[in-house]
Amino acid sequence: MGYGLLRCHGRQLTVVDSGTIVVTRGQDLSQRLGLLLQGFEAMIERHQPDEVAVEDVFTARNARSALTLGQARGVVLAVAGRRGLPLFAYAPATVKRAVSGYGRADKQQMQHMVQVLLCMLRLPAPDEADALAVAICHALHPRVT
Numbered sequence: 001m002g003y004g005l006l007r008c009h010g011r012q013l014t015v016v017d018s019g020t021i022v023v024t025r026g027q028d029l030s031q032r033l034g035l036l037l038q039g040f041e042a043m044i045e046r047h048q049p050d051e052v053a054v055e056d057v058f059t060a061r062n063a064r065s066a067l068t069l070g071q072a073r074g075v076v077l078a079v080a081g082r083r084g085l086p087l088f089a090y091a092p093a094t095v096k097r098a099v100s101g102y103g104r105a106d107k108q109q110m111q112h113m114v115q116v117l118l119c120m121l122r123l124p125a126p127d128e129a130d131a132l133a134v135a136i137c138h139a140l141h142p143r144v145t
Contacts, residue, residue: 001036001072002127004135005047006118013139015118017047020127029068036075044079052080053138055130056089090137098137 004018021039023032054076080087093103100113111129114120117136124132 002131003043004132005049006135006139008139013118018128018132020125033071033075036072040076040079051086053088053134055134056091088138095133095137098140099133
């Protein structure tokens with residue numbers, strides 16, 4: 001599972017931290033979800049973000065993959081809810097439009113655009129780029145206060 005934290009100064013975005021929480025596929029699903037929970041809680045504790053943004057549920061071709069992704073997303077939602085963090089969700093096409101200008105951009109295009117927009121020296125890993133793209137979308141998305 002990727003994560004990305006940005007600091008926003010107007011429209012200027014700076015990466016605070018990003019990466020992936022890695023779990024081993026060979027482990028039982030409950031163990032993997034437990035490790036995701038620990039990793040996400042540790043990251044939240046370390047950085048104390050003001051808000052959490054996630055990608056909205058999408059339809060996957062493989063029902064088993066969609067269910068597993070939904071369970072991992074549920075871990076994030078539960079942690080945000082337990083800590084009282086405002087949660088925002090964005091459709092995949094909305095994230096892609098915000099970052100690349102094209103709602104059907106592929107993974108490589110998104111990785112490259114995230115690298116360029118955030119002035120990163122290295123190309124972010126795919127899951128990390130996905131999380132940073134959601135963070136960019138959230139940061140640039142107008143909200144009514």
